[in-house]
Amino acid sequence: EEQIEDFEADLGLSLDEDVFSWMTGEFAIVLTEAEPANEYDPPLGGYLLIGTDDMDLAERKVEDIADVVSQEMYLEFTRETIGNNPMQVVFDPFTGAVMGGYGFWDDFVLIGYMEDAIRTAFDAEDDPITASENFEAVTGRLPSKNYGYFYVDIDVVQALAESQMVDYELEDYEKHVR
Numbered sequence: 001e002e003q004i005e006d007f008e009a010d011l012g013l014s015l016d017e018d019v020f021s022w023m024t025g026e027f028a029i030v031l032t033e034a035e036p037a038n039e040y041d042p043p044l045g046g047y048l049l050i051g052t053d054d055m056d057l058a059e060r061k062v063e064d065i066a067d068v069v070s071q072e073m074y075l076e077f078t079r080e081t082i083g084n085n086p087m088q089v090v091f092d093p094f095t096g097a098v099m100g101g102y103g104f105w106d107d108f109v110l111i112g113y114m115e116d117a118i119r120t121a122f123d124a125e126d127d128p129i130t131a132s133e134n135f136e137a138v139t140g141r142l143p144s145k146n147y148g149y150f151y152v153d154i155d156v157v158q159a160l161a162e163s164q165m166v167d168y169e170l171e172d173y174e175k176h177v178r
Contacts, residue, residue: 011068018065022058025051025107026148033160034116037092037099042164045114047121051107058109062102077101082115083122089115 008014027050034045052058066077066088077088080098087110089101098115105122112118129135134153158178165173 011072013065013068018061022052022054022061022109023050024053027051030117030121032117032120033156034114034120035097037097037114038095041114043160045112045117045120047110047112047117049108049110049121052109053107055104055107059104062104062109066102083119085122087112087118 004015013019027048029046029048031044031046033043036043050058069075070077075090077090080087080089080101082089082098082101082103085103085105087101087103089098091097092099098118100111100113101118102109102111104110110118110121112121129151130139132153134155135151138151139149162170162173
């Protein structure tokens, strides 16, 4: 409780009022392969979709949070269109690539890391996870009533991990891990 109180006092935000109050719908956390913003980042991005019943409230509260994040982390949010949707984004200071951002889409707040991942979120209707053979195989065996999933496509994770290994790592991986 003390840590939460200190956090709220330091930032001037209330977790209950400023964060959780507008989070009234479903949510999804997605990690996906993405073009990194610079050569030192792994090719991994992701996004968070948080459903809301009151988009006006969500927009106000997220803007308040973004203001605090901007001040505390010395970040500058810039309006940019990604996938035909307005976003507030932060650019990598060295490459100028989009590192992440937030926006509002249908009944969701979208928070994304790496531009490719944000585009993936907006393209989800055209290429849904439910069309994945692996996803269908897994969910086809679950009980009919589901309120959520925690799903990891190991084939994709394995291919991504292997693509990032240098020769000596790959050799040890082939012997001991794979």
